[in-house]
Amino acid sequence: MSTTVTGQKSLSENVEILGKTYKKDEFTNVTKNILQKLDRNLHNQHCHPLNLIRKRIEMFFYRNYLNKWRSQIFSVYDSLSPVVTVEQNFDSLLVPVDHVCRSVSDNYYINRKHLLRAHTSAHQRDLVKSGLDAFLVVGDVYRRDTIDASHYPVFHQMEGVRLFTSNELYGLLGMHRLPQQFLILEDGGARTKQKQSQHRPETAKLLELNLKSTLEKLAYHLFGNEIEVQWVDAYFPFTHPSWELEIKFHGEWLEVLGCGVMEQEILDEAGALGKVGWAFGLGLERLAMKLYNIPDIRLFWSQDPGFLRQFEVEDPQTSIEFKPFSKCSPCTNDISFWIPENYSENDFYDMVRNIGGDLVESVSKFDEFLHPKEQRTSHAYRIVYRHMERPLSQEEVNVIHEKIEKTVTDKLGVEIR
Ligand code: FA5
Ligand code: MG
Structure with missing residues (x-):
């Protein structure tokens, strides 16, 4: 017998997670308490506030991003397993081997090869490899983090990725019929604070403007035009340049997402040759706390009807103001x-x-x-x-x-x- 999701403790060498058996080793630090969260899938639970907000965000991308045949370009993945390899969570994203974010004290490892994903970015490379140009990933993510009103060891992220060909990106300026290689500098210019070496300065700037305006429009779509937002420079190993978006919540700035221009090496590795792209990863709880005025992140896990009933609406766009019960x-x-x-x-x-x-x-x-x-x-x-x-x-x-x-x-x- 092994330690199962339902938590029967046993002497065995194995952990069983979502029907698969993993051999424990010196990295294993998943706890029974955490494994129990894998069955909840709050983002897929009808009328749960995390489900309502993800639908609002999906609707924004479906309506505003259409191809020339007027069909939506973004597709959504919400059931990818949260068990990922170290390779997916870190290596595929160019996270250096000795980067502190890999440590056992920050992550829930199943064993030295597998962990519970620490971010939805873990799926970026594989989805690009499968040929997608525009996608959203919604899922539960796991981190050994401090505990307070806006931090919890299990939370939900939505990842967004959009790739562009030369014509698609410069088409935003009304320029078409550019040679495909116009995006990329063959001779590898310099890497600076503003751009990666392979990118033309114009390519990097256009991606930045398109990314930031997309996410600002999303913030206005969710919260109305009165919302206060600010951009902060950031660092991620898988994007350059990178930023975080903060919104005002209860008088203080709250970080709601990280984003940036995708590292060209990741795209090349995934076979998206000659394309460039941007990516973002947002925290659904943080946005839902603001949207519904939910004061504490633990409330999302409540099974109390006093909580859940407040979100039973037909239309995800219905405005709801949470009333502490x-x-x-x-x-x-x-x-x-x-x-x-x-x-x-x-x-x-x-x-x-x-x-x-x-x-x-x-x-x-x-x-x-x-x-x-x-x-x-x-x-x-x-x-x-x-x-x-x-x-x-x-x-x-x-x-x-x-x-x-x-x-x-x-x-x-x-x-x-
Ligand atoms: C990331 O996870 C990056 N993968 C985001 C990204 C994606 C960057 C694609 C670039 C390109 P970060 O660790 O900052 O970044 O987390 C992203 C968001 O998740 C945060 O802005 C916040 O909204 C949310 N978040 C982070 N930690 C917690 C936590 N413990 N509890 C609740 N929400 C959290
Ligand atoms: Mg951050």
Whole structure:
């Protein structure tokens, strides 16, 4: 027997995920709690807010991007397996072998070859290879991240990719019948802050303008013209140049997507010779929080009818303002301990989430202290517990908190102060 999605613990060497068996190794760090999320498919659940918002976005791309025969150019993939190879998630996207984003402390590895995708970009290369020029991918993604109102270890992304031939791109300026190689510089010009070496400056600029205007129009389509947006320069190994889009949410800037001009090497590798393209990856929860005024990212996982019923509408374009169905007060408990040498903060966050489940609203480090004589370090964390649907008693919280103390002592080798 093996550890299955339903979580029966056993002694075996294998993990079974979505009907396939994987051999565990020293990389394996997927938890039962995380594997249970694979069955949920919130983005495909009728009338779930993540389903409504993805439909709104798809509608935007279907209506506004048509070919000369007036049929839509974008196609949508929403059921690709979240189990991907390290090659798909990182190598195919030119992520350097020693890049920190590959580490076991940031990802959910099934074994050294497989992991739960950390982003929908993991499918870019394969879909381009299959011959597509314009597509959207919707799916659940997994990251060992901090926990707060806008971060959760499982969330949903939508990836968008659009490729252009020379005529398609320069056609945007009304220029047609250009030679195909006009996009690409054969002699490889210089790579600068603004462009890749193979791209003409005009090619890079046109892609940037088309990408940014597409995403700004999408933001106005979702939120209306009053929305405040700003572009921030960014870095991704698979795009250059790259940007992030931020929107104002509750008075603060919230990053909602990353994007950029696709690295030509990826396109060439995928066989899209002579084409250039842009790509973006957006966070569906972040956009839905803004659109429906949902205050906490954990609410998306609620099965409470008080939550789900508010989104039962025929037409995804219907405007909905989420009304909190209860405001139960939180319980706050602190935990502090001396850390051992090989301590990883994300191991601690995972353990807290595993034991406390969705009762854990946030975990934050509020103190770090190096003992001058003993030369050892202590960390202090504040854990906020809150139930979304009913009040929690301090006794109930203490039981969980003590279990956390015991488990981190046993498993992480910390010493409670
Ligand atoms: C990426 O994941 C890139 N793959 C995006 C991309 C695609 C860039 C294509 C270029 C081309 P990033 O790690 O910034 O980038 O995540 C993208 C979005 O996912 C963020 O802007 C945010 O909206 C959302 N996001 C990231 N982490 C979390 C989290 N822990 N919880 C909820 N949403 C998150
Ligand atoms: Mg980012």
